[in-house]
Amino acid sequence: MAIYVSQLIGKTVYDPRNTPLGRCTDVLVHENGHAAPVVCAIEMRLPDRKEQLVPAQQIAWLAPAIILSNPTPSEYLPQGTELSLRRHVLDRQIVDLEGHQLVRVNDAQLVRRDDGRYLLTSVAVGGASLLRRLGLERVSTLSQRVLGTAVPDRFIPWSQVAAVQPDAPIRLRVTRNKLEQLNAADMADIVEELDRPSSVALLEMLDDEVLADAIAEVEDELQPALLAALPDDRAAGVLAAMDPDDAADLLSALEEEERQEYLARMESEDQQAVGRLLAYPEDTAGGIMTNEFTAVPANLTVAEVLEHLRTSPQAREDETMYYIHVTDEAGHLEGIVSLRDVVMADPSARLSEIMQPAPVTVGLLTSQIEVAQLVAKYNLLEVPVVDDEGVLQGIVTVDDAIDAVIPTAWKKRLPRFF
Amino acid sequence: MKLKNTLSRAARRALLFVSVLGPGLITASADNDAPGIATYSMVGSRYGYSFLWIIVWVTVGEVVVQEMAARMGATTGKGLTDLIRERFGLRLTFLVLVGLVLANLGTTASQLAGIAAAAELFGVSRYIAVPIAAVAIYLLVTHGTYNRVEKVLIALSMFSVTYIASAILLKPDWGAVLRQAIVPQVHFDTQYLLAVLATVGTTITPWAAVYMQASIADKGVDMEHFGHTRLDVMFGAAVGNVVSAFIIICTAASLFARGIVVETAEQAALALAPVAGQWAEVLFGVGLMGASMLAASVLPLATTYAVCEVMGWARGLNLRRADARAFYGLFGGMIGLSGAVVLIPGIELFPLMWLSQVANSLLLPLVLVLMILLANSKPIMGRWRNRGLTNAIAAVTAVLVSIASLALLAGA
Numbered sequence: 001m002a003i004y005v006s007q008l009i010g011k012t013v014y015d016p017r018n019t020p021l022g023r024c025t026d027v028l029v030h031e032n033g034h035a036a037p038v039v040c041a042i043e044m045r046l047p048d049r050k051e052q053l054v055p056a057q058q059i060a061w062l063a064p065a066i067i068l069s070n071p072t073p074s075e076y077l078p079q080g081t082e083l084s085l086r087r088h089v090l091d092r093q094i095v096d097l098e099g100h101q102l103v104r105v106n107d108a109q110l111v112r113r114d115d116g117r118y119l120l121t122s123v124a125v126g127g128a129s130l131l132r133r134l135g136l137e138r139v140s141t142l143s144q145r146v147l148g149t150a151v152p153d154r155f156i157p158w159s160q161v162a163a164v165q166p167d168a169p170i171r172l173r174v175t176r177n178k179l180e181q182l183n184a185a186d187m188a189d190i191v192e193e194l195d196r197p198s199s200v201a202l203l204e205m206l207d208d209e210v211l212a213d214a215i216a217e218v219e220d221e222l223q224p225a226l227l228a229a230l231p232d233d234r235a236a237g238v239l240a241a242m243d244p245d246d247a248a249d250l251l252s253a254l255e256e257e258e259r260q261e262y263l264a265r266m267e268s269e270d271q272q273a274v275g276r277l278l279a280y281p282e283d284t285a286g287g288i289m290t291n292e293f294t295a296v297p298a299n300l301t302v303a304e305v306l307e308h309l310r311t312s313p314q315a316r317e318d319e320t321m322y323y324i325h326v327t328d329e330a331g332h333l334e335g336i337v338s339l340r341d342v343v344m345a346d347p348s349a350r351l352s353e354i355m356q357p358a359p360v361t362v363g364l365l366t367s368q369i370e371v372a373q374l375v376a377k378y379n380l381l382e383v384p385v386v387d388d389e390g391v392l393q394g395i396v397t398v399d400d401a402i403d404a405v406i407p408t409a410w411k412k413r414l415p416r417f418f
Numbered sequence: 419m420k421l422k423n424t425l426s427r428a429a430r431r432a433l434l435f436v437s438v439l440g441p442g443l444i445t446a447s448a449d450n451d452a453p454g455i456a457t458y459s460m461v462g463s464r465y466g467y468s469f470l471w472i473i474v475w476v477t478v479g480e481v482v483v484q485e486m487a488a489r490m491g492a493t494t495g496k497g498l499t500d501l502i503r504e505r506f507g508l509r510l511t512f513l514v515l516v517g518l519v520l521a522n523l524g525t526t527a528s529q530l531a532g533i534a535a536a537a538e539l540f541g542v543s544r545y546i547a548v549p550i551a552a553v554a555i556y557l558l559v560t561h562g563t564y565n566r567v568e569k570v571l572i573a574l575s576m577f578s579v580t581y582i583a584s585a586i587l588l589k590p591d592w593g594a595v596l597r598q599a600i601v602p603q604v605h606f607d608t609q610y611l612l613a614v615l616a617t618v619g620t621t622i623t624p625w626a627a628v629y630m631q632a633s634i635a636d637k638g639v640d641m642e643h644f645g646h647t648r649l650d651v652m653f654g655a656a657v658g659n660v661v662s663a664f665i666i667i668c669t670a671a672s673l674f675a676r677g678i679v680v681e682t683a684e685q686a687a688l689a690l691a692p693v694a695g696q697w698a699e700v701l702f703g704v705g706l707m708g709a710s711m712l713a714a715s716v717l718p719l720a721t722t723y724a725v726c727e728v729m730g731w732a733r734g735l736n737l738r739r740a741d742a743r744a745f746y747g748l749f750g751g752m753i754g755l756s757g758a759v760v761l762i763p764g765i766e767l768f769p770l771m772w773l774s775q776v777a778n779s780l781l782l783p784l785v786l787v788l789m790i791l792l793a794n795s796k797p798i799m800g801r802w803r804n805r806g807l808t809n810a811i812a813a814v815t816a817v818l819v820s821i822a823s824l825a826l827l828a829g830a
Contacts, residue, residue: 091503093730104730106508125730133508195495196638225638 003063003118005085005108006133013044015071016060022046024066027110028053028076029120031083033174035159039110039118041076042066043084053078062110062118088163089123093194095162096125097178100186102193106130109155120158128153164198176205184210188217191226200229208234212241215250223250228258236265243319244270245290245400248277252287277394285371286364288401289385289394292317295325296351298334303347320397322381326355333384333392335359361386364393368401375401440568441633442484442650444716445626446658447575449480450665451713452532452683453525453771454620455706458662459686461613462669463679465605467598469670470663472614474599476621477659479815482808483786484651486793487627491634492644493802498631498785499724501792511728514624514788517781519752522625522721524774527756529717531767532710534760535684539703545761552757555715556750571715577708578661580701584690585664587698590671599663608825615822619778621659622815624785629720632727641802668698718752779823786816 005027012020026043039062041053053076060069083089085108096103106129110118128151131139140151162178179187179202191199191214203211203226215223215238227235227250239247239262251259251274259278263271273291280286294315296305305324309315323336335355345354361384362371371383375398383401385394450458461469487498494501499518503511530548537547559567604610630651639647673680673689680686687702722745725731731744759765790812793804804812 091508102730104503104728106730130508130729134512135509195500195635196640197495199495222638229640 002121003110003112004124004129004132005090005110006106008042008062008066008110009086011066013042013054013066013068015068017071018067019071021068021073022052025051026084026086027108028078028082028084030081031163031174032081033177035157036111036119036121037083037158039120040082041078056117059118060116062112083163085120093164093198094123095164095179095182095190096156097160097162097181098156100182100189102190103156103161106133122155122157123161124153124155126153126155127151164194164202175202179206180210184213184217187214188219191218192222196225196229200226204230204234208237208241212238212246216242216246220249220253224253227262232265236262239274240266240270243290244273244277244292245288245394247274248287249282252278252282280364283368284364285362285366285368285383285385285396286393288368288371288403289364289396290400291394292319293325293384293392293395294318294321294323295327295331295392297328298326298350298352298355300351301347302342302345302349302351302354305342305351306347320382322397323384323395324351325384325392325395326351327392331391333359333361333386333390336384359384362396363387368403371396372401439572439653440637440650441488441630442647442652442654443575443657444568444571444654444712445484445629446480446654447578447661447709448713448716449621449623449626449658450578450581450661450705451525451529451620451709452535452706453528454662455532455665455683455686455709456681457613457616457620458665459669459673459680459683461617462666463673463686463689465610465613466670466674467595467667468603469613469617469666470595470599471602472617473659473663473666476618477655478811479618480622480655480659481652482811483622483627483789483815484630484655485648486789486804486808486812487631488634488639488647488651489641489644489802490789490793490799491631492639492641492647493799495635495638496631497635497724497727498628498789498792499728501798502788503728505792505795505798506788510788514781514785515725515728517777517784518624518628518721518724521774521777521781522717523752523756524770524777525625526714526717526752527759527767527770528774529710529714530753530756530760532683532706533714535682536703536707536710539684539687539699539706548757548760551711551714552753555711556753559715559719559749560746567715571712574708574712574715577705578658580705580708581661581664581668584698584701584705585667585671587695587701588668588671590667595667611822611825615779615819615825617662618819618822619775619782621662622782622786622819623778624781625717625720627785627789628724629716632720632723668702672698714753714756718749718756721752722749776827779827783816783820783823786812786819790816 008024008027011024013022013024015021022044024042025045027039028041028043029037030040031037039056041055042059044052044054046052052073054068054073055076058068058070058073059066061067089105089108091105093102093104095101103125105123105125107124108120109122109124111121112118128140131137131151144150162175164175182190191203194202203214206214215226218226227238230238239250242250247270251262254262263275266274276291277287277289282288294309294312296308300308309321309324315321321339323338324342325333326335326337327333335352335357336359337351337355341354360374360378360380362374364385364387366385374380374383380398382395382397384392385396387393490496490498490501496504499511499514502514530552533551534544534548537544558570634647668690669680669686673686678689680689683702683706687699687706690702691699725748726745729744759770760767790804790809792798793812794809796803
């Protein structure tokens with residue numbers, strides 16, 4: 001039978017002879033990354049108002065009454081991995097990893113294992129658990145009788161939730177492992193909804209790469225504040241890990257002074273890449289392009305190209321690599337060839353033979369809308385951006401292009417009120 | 419050249435100052451809403467300038483309470499009801515929420531009644547004005563981004579300048595005004611006590627604290643940049659209460675001098691016309707309209723926000739979630755219901771207002787006490803917790819409000 005933590009709190013704790021010892025004030029579990037953490041102690045308030053932690057080994061039963069197996073229970077020594085269910089879980093916001101959203105916990109459910117230990121199996125976030133805690137179960141019964149449907153409850157298994165309270169580094173590690181299941185866009189949604197101290201604590205425990213992806217997905221207006229909340233060296237690391245176009249977007253929203261400060265912290269290579277992008281207005285191809293792309297000379301054979309891609313640091317930086325760009329020594333774009341065509345071609349073929357000469361290109365100041373229209377018209381995955389001399393300056397990938405037509409603000413159409 | 423630099427710096431500073439105005443100005447201006455104007459008109463016509471000194475002290479109380487709310491928002495990033503649930507549990511929070519919804523439903527209805535009254539002063543039927551206003555408010559709040567909504571709200575708050583204009587038109591005896599604003603004069607009768615309580619109750623409100631804390635939390639203001647917010651709180655409270663004082667001056671100079679006592683805002687406007695000329699009536703009506711629109715937007719918003727936050731429902735951020743329906747349903751429901759009630763022919767609004775007044779008087783002391791406890795909690799506020807003076811003023815406010823509320827309930 002399931003036991004609800006909310007019903008344990010305030011209950012009298014009895015010794016084996018049914019003498020009341022005190023009242024239960026909290027339940028502690030070992031948060032060690034297991035799917036169902038074990039209850040390791042309960043907190044009990046004694047009649048003299050002192051608090052005592054009773055180790056789980058000395059608890060005979062939690063339900064229907066809390067009975068200890070030892071009339072003089074010893075004191076439990078905390079090890080730093082405990083999660084206090086009342087203080088850290090009940091009534092708190094936690095991340096629901098299944099539903100990719102924040103939920104508020106109404107109750108936590110314990111189950112007795114065969115060996116007499118109790119496990120935390122799930123948290124309740126639905127309406128029924130809310131009513132139960134308010135002592136209004138009868139509303140649910142009434143609804144059952146009148147409407148034919150009871151107020152639903154919703155349980156989320158503990159393995160699918162992550163607590164995001166900003167404390168205790170050991171527990172945060174468990175949380176981080178869980179949160180890494182989320183993709184960047186879902187993580188961004190959660191960060192947007194979470195209160196600032198918790199969202200910063202959450203972001204800080206991610207590594208630079210994951211953090212960079214998550215911040216890039218967050219609403220534009222929120223990005224500078226999150227960046228500012230990070231320690232300076234982390235912020236610089238994150239900017240370096242971001243795609244240069246995303247980093248440039250973020251930096252362009254900052255005050256000139258801050259922008260220079262962050263730029264100065266970046267390595268010269270990243271600094272140049274981002275600095276170049278910052279020179280173009282935000283709603284032009286130059287403003288949304290990335291300068292991480294792969295370019296190779298035309299005279300290579302397919303086999304040489306593949307070898308080059310594996311070893312070239314430039315290729316390593318290219319996150320999408322839908323196309324290989326063929327350029328001459330001065331950087332003029334001569335043609336493009338899709339990665340598919342390279343892979344499928346005869347290894348001895350020259351790149352100049354299989355490339356598509358004179359691809360669709362845009363100028364640095366072409367408007368973002370126009371780029372989006374070209375992408376839609378020609379079904380492109382990316383558009384090369386060239387300057388007046390025809391020198392390849394960067395590429396606009398399809399996701400950045402369509403942001404003009406379907407901006408992030410539209411995807412989350414509803415406004416943020418406060 | 420040097421002068422030019424100085425000027426441009428001054429201009430930039432002025433611009434910065436305007437740009438930090440926000441929730442402080444909005445909540446303080448919304449205090450001069452329909453019930454607020456009614457209260458000030460009543461006390462002005464009944465007690466004259468001798469009520470002004472109370473406004474000065476209410477301002478101090480308001481600044482302390484709102485600053486506390488703002489500071490909690492900046493430190494924790496959480497809303498007030500959220501903190502209450504995490505610290506004091508679900509049952510107490512539920513009680514606060516029920517009180518908040520009841521109180522604000524009644525007050526929102528008074529705002530729409532205020533809009534109806536203002537419209538009728540200009541000869542527009544309430545059956546046209548109220549539905550248009552209700553739809554306009556719903557669309558404004560649900561279809562704008564917060565920045566835009568805030569700008570419209572601040573523009574609405576500017577309507578209250580009309581009271582200052584009306585007061586100046588009336589040429590009051592400024593010496594007497596100043597003297598009586600400083601020198602306390604106390605009457606000891608139930609009427610007076612009720613008037614003081616009503617004044618406090620329309621200025622220091624649970625919803626204003628909720629709105630303040632939520633907007634600061636969601637703007638992501640941190641304690642490093644809290645100076646601007648503190649300025650906004652103080653400036654807003656000062657402006658809001660200067661306007662309240664001018665409403666009192668208006669009615670004191672015109673009505674109190676002639677022995678006319680009024681009970682509502684529209685009575686005040688109508689009574690002003692023969693004494694002060696047509697302009698004062700028009701200005702009074704415009705101010706009533708603006709403040710009622712402002713309050714009718716932010717009251718249901720603050721309430722809805724608080725409910726959704728506590729229940730863990732999406733706060734209208736994300737269309738994909740069916741839960742956002744709760745946000746819109748509640749917000750639209752409060753405005754729609756309030757509007758519908760006002761439009762029932764021959765409706766007696768008094769019982770509804772009385773209910774909301776009772777809910778407010780019970781809720782305010784409770785919320786103040788919870789706020790003081792939260793703002794003193796070390797785990798929650800860390801080094802930003804309350805200092806001695808803040809605590810002292812907040813405690814005195816809470817005690818006075820509690821006594822006055824109990825007296826009111828006992829009297830009723």
